[in-house]
Amino acid sequence: MNVIALSTLDLSMAAVLVIILALLSIVLRLKLASRIIIAAIRTVVQLMLIGLVLKALFATESLLWVSLLAVIMLLVAGREVMARQQRRFGGLWGYGLGTLSMFISSFTLTIYALIVVVGTDPWYTPQYAIPLLGMMLGNTMNGVALALDRLSNGAWQQRTIIEGRLMLGQDWHTAISDITRDSVRTGLIPIINAMAAAGIVSLPGMMTGQILSGTEPVEAVKYQILIMFLITAGTGFAAMLATWIGARHLFDERQRLRLERLTSNTA
Amino acid sequence: MTILRLEHFRVAQLEAFDLCTENEIVCLSGPSGSGKTLLLRAIADLIEHGGEAWLDDMACSRISPVKWRSLVGYLPAESAWWYDSVGEHFINRQSPYLEALNMPADSLNWQVSRCSSGERQRLALARLLQNQPRALLLDEATASLDPVSVQAVETLIKEYVQQNQATVIWVSHDAAQAKRVRQRQLEIQGNRVIEVAL
Numbered sequence: 466m467n468v469i470a471l472s473t474l475d476l477s478m479a480a481v482l483v484i485i486l487a488l489l490s491i492v493l494r495l496k497l498a499s500r501i502i503i504a505a506i507r508t509v510v511q512l513m514l515i516g517l518v519l520k521a522l523f524a525t526e527s528l529l530w531v532s533l534l535a536v537i538m539l540l541v542a543g544r545e546v547m548a549r550q551q552r553r554f555g556g557l558w559g560y561g562l563g564t565l566s567m568f569i570s571s572f573t574l575t576i577y578a579l580i581v582v583v584g585t586d587p588w589y590t591p592q593y594a595i596p597l598l599g600m601m602l603g604n605t606m607n608g609v610a611l612a613l614d615r616l617s618n619g620a621w622q623q624r625t626i627i628e629g630r631l632m633l634g635q636d637w638h639t640a641i642s643d644i645t646r647d648s649v650r651t652g653l654i655p656i657i658n659a660m661a662a663a664g665i666v667s668l669p670g671m672m673t674g675q676i677l678s679g680t681e682p683v684e685a686v687k688y689q690i691l692i693m694f695l696i697t698a699g700t701g702f703a704a705m706l707a708t709w710i711g712a713r714h715l716f717d718e719r720q721r722l723r724l725e726r727l728t729s730n731t732a
Numbered sequence: 733m734t735i736l737r738l739e740h741f742r743v744a745q746l747e748a749f750d751l752c753t754e755n756e757i758v759c760l761s762g763p764s765g766s767g768k769t770l771l772l773r774a775i776a777d778l779i780e781h782g783g784e785a786w787l788d789d790m791a792c793s794r795i796s797p798v799k800w801r802s803l804v805g806y807l808p809a810e811s812a813w814w815y816d817s818v819g820e821h822f823i824n825r826q827s828p829y830l831e832a833l834n835m836p837a838d839s840l841n842w843q844v845s846r847c848s849s850g851e852r853q854r855l856a857l858a859r860l861l862q863n864q865p866r867a868l869l870l871d872e873a874t875a876s877l878d879p880v881s882v883q884a885v886e887t888l889i890k891e892y893v894q895q896n897q898a899t900v901i902w903v904s905h906d907a908a909q910a911k912r913v914r915q916r917q918l919e920i921q922g923n924r925v926i927e928v929a930l
Contacts, residue, residue, distance in 0.1 A: 628778060629812025634802030634863055643814065720797040721778055 468678050480505070522591045531589045535598055539568055542606040548730075549610040552617040554714060555728040562711055563609045570703035571601040578695055600671065600692055601699050604656060608700035609707045612652030616711050617727050619644035627722050637716040645712045652704030656697050663693060734866040734899045735788055736775075736804070742782035743767065743774035749925045751918070753867075757893060757900040759910040762920030768903045769809070771925070772869040775901070776806035787866060805865030809872040811856030813844040821859050829858040832888045834881055849876040857885065861892065868892070868900045874909065886913050 483505050490497040522530055543564030553559040575598045579588045588594075620627060623644060630640035663669055664686075671692055675685035717723050735754045742748040746767050751758075762768050774781035777792055777800050785792040785804075792800050819825040819840035830837055833854040839847075847855065853876055860868075868889070874882040890913060892898055901918075904910050910917060917928040 625810070626812045626814045629808070630814065631778060631797075632776060632801060632806045632808065633860065634798050636798045717780075719777055719793075721780070 519591070519595065522595065526587070526591060528587075528589050531591050531594055534595060535572070538599060538602055539564060539571070542567055542602045545606055546610045546613065550614045550617060550730060552621055552727045552729050553613070554617075554711070554726055558714060558726070559728070562714070563606075563613060563707055566609055566703045566707035566710065567602060567605050569706060570699045571598060571605050574695055574699045574702075575601050578691065582691060596671075597692070597695070601696055604696040605699050605703045607655060608652035608704045611655070612648040612704040612708050613711055615651040616644060616648040616708055616715075619647060620712075620715050620722075621724060621727065624722060624724055631720065631722065637713070637720045640722075641712050641715065645708050648708045649701075649704050652708070653697075653701050656700045660693055660697060663689070669693070733897050735786070736867045736899050736901075737786040738775070738783065739786065740783035741774070741785060743779070744770045745923050746771065746920070746925060747923050748783055751925075753899045753901065753916070755893065755897050755899055756915040757889070757902055757913050758916045758918060759914040760901055760903045760918045760920070760925075761905065761907075761910065766920040768920060769871055771920075772806055772871050772901065772903060775869055776801055776804055778806070802863045803865055804867045804869065805860045805863055806869040807857060807860050807871060807873055809875060811852050811859075813852070816843060816845075818842045818844055818847065818855055821855075823862055827858045827862060829861050829888065832884060832891075833858055834884045850878065850881060853877060854881060854885065857888075864896065866896070866898055868898060868902075870900065870902045870904075872903055872905065874904075874906075882909070889913065 483501065487498045487501045490501060518534065522534065543560055546563030546567070547553055547560050554562060575594065576588070578597055579585050579590075579594055583593060585593045620641065627640050627644075631637070659667075669689050669692075672685045672689035675688060676682055714726065715723060733755050735752065737753075738749065738751040740748045740750065744767050760768055760771070770779065773779050775785055777785070777797055787800075787803055790800075790803075813821060815821055817840075822840060825840055827840065830839060835851065835854055835858070839851070839855065844852070853873070857873065870889070873889075874885050877885065886909065889900060889902075893900055902910075902913065914930075917930060918925055919928050
C-alpha cells in the first residue's frame with residue numbers, strides 16, 4: 466500500500482480550520498487569535514525545516530551529522546526544562562541539571578535500543594536514531610521538568626520542616642526524603658498513565674503514523690510497545706537522577722539547606 | 733563534663749567572640765533582630781559562620797554535621813512536625829520526659845495538628861532530648877507556655893544539665909527566668925556579644 470501524498474491544497478484546507486478557530490476566538494474575546502496564528506506558522510516553518518534536515522540527513526547517513534542534530538535536540542530540551550520551572554537553580558546549574566540527566570538517560574537508552582533491541586546497521590541509521598531519540602527526549606523532558614519543579618517548590622515551601630529534621634541530626638537525604646519521593650512520583654505519573662491508557666483511550670501517534678504509511682498494524686504495535694517501555698524507563702531514570710542531584714545541591718558540604726541557590730522565575 | 737567552646741566565632745553582623753561554657757546554663761539576651769537566633773543556628777552548624785566551635789576535643793568542622801547536630805541540640809522557637817501523629821517523631825514511640833513536662837503519657841498518640849502551641853513546644857523539647865545532646869541551644873523555649881509549664885521546663889533542663897553533665901545556651905527575653913536558671917549571662921549590645929557580671 467502506498468501513502469496518499471498530500472498536496473499544498475490539502476494542507477490549505479486544514480489550515481482554513483485553524484483560521485476559523487482564530488476568528489472564533491476573536492469573537493469570543495479569548496485573546497488567543499494572534500497566539501494561535503503564530504503557533505500555527507511556527508508549526509509549518511519548524512516542521513518544514515526539520516523535514517528538509519531529515520531528508521539531507523537520511524541521504525548522508527553520517528555519524529557526525531546525526532550526533533550534531535542529537536546534541537541540538539538535547540540542548541533545546543534542556544532549555545525547555547529550565548523554562549518550565551517556577552524556581553530553579555541559579556547559574557549554570559539551572560540549565561545543566563536537567564540537561565545532564567536527560568543526556569545520561571535518553572542517550573544511553575536510545576543507543577541501547579538501536580544496538581541491542583532493534584539492531585540497526587549501522588547503529589546510528591538516522592531513520593531510526595533520530596525519531597527514537599526525539600520521542601525519548603520529548604517524554605523525558607516532561608518528566609524531568611515536572612520532577613524538578615516539584616522538588617524546588619517543595620523544598621521552598623517546606624524549608625522549616627527540612628531544617629527541623631536537620632536540627633535533630635538527620636542527614637540531608639532523610640530530611641528531604643518526603644519531597645524527593647514526591648518529585649520522582651510526579652515526574653513518572655504522566656507516562657504511567659499513558660501506558661495504562663494506550664490503545665484504549667488513545668492511539669499513540671507513532672503507531673498511527675506507521676499504520677497510515679502502510680505498516681502492518683501488528684508490526685506497528687510492536688514498535689509502539691518498544692517505544693513505550695523505552696520512554697517509561699528513560700523518563701523514570703532521568704527523573705530520579707535529576708531529583709537526586711538537585712536535592713543534593715540544595716545542601717552544602719556541611720549539609721545545610723541552601724535555598725538561596727534557587728532563583729525565582731517570575732516571568 | 734561537657735565543654736562547649738567558641739573560638740573567634742562570627743555570624744552575620746556580630747563581631748567575632750570567644751566563649752567557653754562548662755556544664756552550666758548560660759543565658760543570652762538582646763533586642764529583637766540583634767542576631768540571637770542566628771547565633772544559635774550557627775552554633776548548630778545550620779548556617780554558615782566564621783571561626784570554630786568545639787565540643788570537648790571535637791571541632792565542629794572536623795566531624796560530620798549529622799553527629800554534631802545530635803550532640804549540639806538546637807530547639808527553635810517554632811518546632812517543625814512532619815508526620816501526622818506525635819508519636820511517629822519519637823524513637824520507639826516513647827519518651828521518658830513526658831511526665832516531667834506535664835504531658836500525659838498518651839500525648840504520643842495525639843495528632844500534631846490538634847496540639848496547642850504550648851503542647852508542641854514541650855513535645856519538641858522531649859523529642860530533642862531523646863538524642864541525649866551534650867549541649868542544648870534553647871531559643872525562647874518557654875515563650876508560649878503557662879507559668880506551671882514554664883516551671884516544669886526550667887526544672888527539667890536544670891536536672892538534665894546535672895544528670896548528663898550537659899551545658900546550655902538559653903535565649904530568653906524573660907529577665908526573671910534568666911535569674912532562676914542561669915549561672916552566667918551574655919548580652920548582645922550592638923554588634924558585640926558581652927558577658928554581664930552577676
